[in-house]
Amino acid sequence: MATVAPAPIDRATIEAVLKMRSVDFYFDFSSTNSYFAAFMLPEICARYDARLNWMPTHSAALFRSTGFDVMAMTPRKARYLWRDHARYAELTGLPFKRPSRFPIKTSSALRAVLAAGHATKSDDGGAASDRSQRAIAQAIMRAYWERDEDISDRGVLAAVASGAGSDGAALMQIADATAARDALAAITEQAAARGVFGLPTFFVGDEMFWGKDRLDFVERSLKRPE
Template sequence: MSKTVEFFFDLGSPATYLAHTQLPKICKQTDSQLIYRPMLLGGIFKATGNVSPITVPAKGRYMFQDLDRYAKRYGVPLKFNPNFPINTLMLMRAVTGMQLHHPERFQAFIDCLFHALWVEGCSLDDPATVAAVLTQNGFDPNEVLALTADEAVKATLKENTEEAVQRGVFGAPSMFVGDQLFFGQDRLDFVLEALRTQ
């Protein structure tokens, strides 16, 4: 399997959640491998001068209406999280830690966090809520918390974020097929096309 999609993502982006629901299907259709690349969206914004669409009220309102349209098209649930925007530093360190140290549980881990954020509308910048979500999904909150303090985990997340900036990423979700960058879950048709012609 030589065809790959690199998926630079941050859990705190609802558009990234939608891409997450569709990319495995696209990769299955094209016999491609999906490579998850956790990054810190706040770091991307800081490095590139970009900001969340929510900072422009009219744009923010439109964005959620548009995402709702796509959710209906994809046939997946989506709920506006009242706690948005969410500080995802600890979450993304946890995601990176699971990928590094428990790859066999990585998919289930991000699935449960995406679901908690964008289907249940949970406040995942609240440690007690995070602990409850993890426990309900069969993860040990203390073990996950320990991963977020691991220096190798912190360094990997920082390196991923820096690499993303160097490769032209300015927001999430960002996907690479070879050297081609595709930004936004509304560009998945181009990702599919690139994989079919790769």
């Protein structure tokens, strides 16, 4: 299939991208609230012309470093949270469903997002890479939280990536490489160093916001003049 060369990006466009305000989005596919944020946050960023930095974070490693026990939850609280997620699905119109595999191993899926950014070569200040990461991240979120697919399976991930417009087999090769493994570990360590204790977490500058129910505060922060 013939490929079309991308249109050249002028210097003014590159400088505009680099000057954009940005939001760092620390997330994991095993985080229910990250699913909602993965679709709500891009809309907020688009309204304020802010760049969204996708920061895949290995929550199991993060929790080990902070001493948090994700399984330490009473059945009563768990029942409430699943009901609350259903309310958010109704509010947002997102087709959320409780998966049959929960929790699930996500390291390969997280590395696939990093691989998507690495595989996208561009001279537009990283905007194309950001779009590629968004496409893969949202596709994997939908596969797990909407269609109950096994995103711990590399074959499933390759198929999801191909459906999102990437070469799935090639992408998983990049995701399995040492560089992607090291990058995921580095982002997770950075998250802990910045004070992240749960996911999703967002940063606007140095200001930290935790949880999808704090996206209103993220938006308020983006509204403020710099």
